[in-house]
Amino acid sequence: MDVMSIVQQNKEYLCDLRHEFHMYPETAWNEVWTSKRIREELTKLGIPYVEVANTATVATLEGKKKKPVIGLRCDIDALPVQEVKNPPYKSRNDGVMHACGHDSHITMLLGAAKILSQHKDELDCTVKFIFQPSEEVFEGAKAILDTGVLDDVDNFFGMHIFPYLPVGTISVDAGPRYTSADTMKIKIIGKSGHGAMPQFAVDPIYVGCQVVNALQSIASRELDPMDTTVVSVCEFHCGTRCNVIERVAELTGTVRTFSPEDRKNLPVIIERIISNTCSAFRAEYEFEYIPGPPAVINDPVCSQWAEEGVRKILGDEGVIHYRGISGGEDFALMLDRAPGVYAFVGCRNEANDQCYSLHHERFDLDENGMFNGCALYVQYVLEAQKHLQEK
Numbered sequence: 001m002d003v004m005s006i007v008q009q010n011k012e013y014l015c016d017l018r019h020e021f022h023m024y025p026e027t028a029w030n031e032v033w034t035s036k037r038i039r040e041e042l043t044k045l046g047i048p049y050v051e052v053a054n055t056a057t058v059a060t061l062e063g064k065k066k067k068p069v070i071g072l073r074c075d076i077d078a079l080p081v082q083e084v085k086n087p088p089y090k091s092r093n094d095g096v097m098h099a100c101g102h103d104s105h106i107t108m109l110l111g112a113a114k115i116l117s118q119h120k121d122e123l124d125c126t127v128k129f130i131f132q133p134s135e136e137v138f139e140g141a142k143a144i145l146d147t148g149v150l151d152d153v154d155n156f157f158g159m160h161i162f163p164y165l166p167v168g169t170i171s172v173d174a175g176p177r178y179t180s181a182d183t184m185k186i187k188i189i190g191k192s193g194h195g196a197m198p199q200f201a202v203d204p205i206y207v208g209c210q211v212v213n214a215l216q217s218i219a220s221r222e223l224d225p226m227d228t229t230v231v232s233v234c235e236f237h238c239g240t241r242c243n244v245i246e247r248v249a250e251l252t253g254t255v256r257t258f259s260p261e262d263r264k265n266l267p268v269i270i271e272r273i274i275s276n277t278c279s280a281f282r283a284e285y286e287f288e289y290i291p292g293p294p295a296v297i298n299d300p301v302c303s304q305w306a307e308e309g310v311r312k313i314l315g316d317e318g319v320i321h322y323r324g325i326s327g328g329e330d331f332a333l334m335l336d337r338a339p340g341v342y343a344f345v346g347c348r349n350e351a352n353d354q355c356y357s358l359h360h361e362r363f364d365l366d367e368n369g370m371f372n373g374c375a376l377y378v379q380y381v382l383e384a385q386k387h388l389q390e391k
């Protein structure tokens, strides 16, 4: 089938859907209307689905063969961001916005479900359409996987609309896509006292500042500079009054890396620095390290299949190479179960002011990028089923 021209015939359907999802964004675990609307659409298409983890939906389309099973995944949650632009489909939910473009992700996957269900005779596999809630808090993928509904999936494919790449291009490079994303919580415990008489106190603000500084030595002085590592302290809470030395400072931060080995070592290194810095300045500490999703690493073979797919829908000029990005994505948990690939789908168009970063209050996308993404969902299935049959 000529996937791109079929998508072109469905442009209006896709735009209408996206505008509707854009108008009624819902944050993580609150995607009640969104999931209801997704299920309505699946019912219209006659594709059976299961409701799992409250707001997650997994639809199954059986082709001529039951196996392999290819899982196409999108995320459906929005962000607590106030939209600033004024499109006719501006968010009607105050303080909530699809600032990460997940409205377009839902649309692309529903579009792919529609097209594939109308061309079932060309399917030599089963496709599972995974509408995942709560990506922004890294909880949705685990919640779905824990139900077992994806246990039979042989290959996963996911994507993100990507304002850092021009519309008309897609990156499906092998290797690192997203870093792991772990959280650290640090308590510096000193001794309270009078701000004028620090000799009787142990000041957790001072000690905390030394800790923040020292943590920056990890990426710059301890780990291989060729590896990507980020250690960022993003919260520092302490103090109530200008002349009171508080007893406790609370810090939180995020830790990112592509390297599984560094990821294993980082909590140990971080705690060593906290422990020794605190002891140097007579403070005590508590340290908690909360693992988030691992890194998203594209399987080199699946990345080749996806690249063939991009060439078929956009020609050679559609293939663009892009390094990974130090964000996190819980799609990584699906790739831990079965190989697959994650695509960055260009949607940048400066002439139309569609060039703001994801999560920006003015974020918007060139909808041609959405059409390309929809086409790639379909084309990936056609490519992957061919190669998975051969296995």
Ligand code: NI
Pocket: 100, 101, 102, 160, 358
């Ligand atoms: Ni996102």
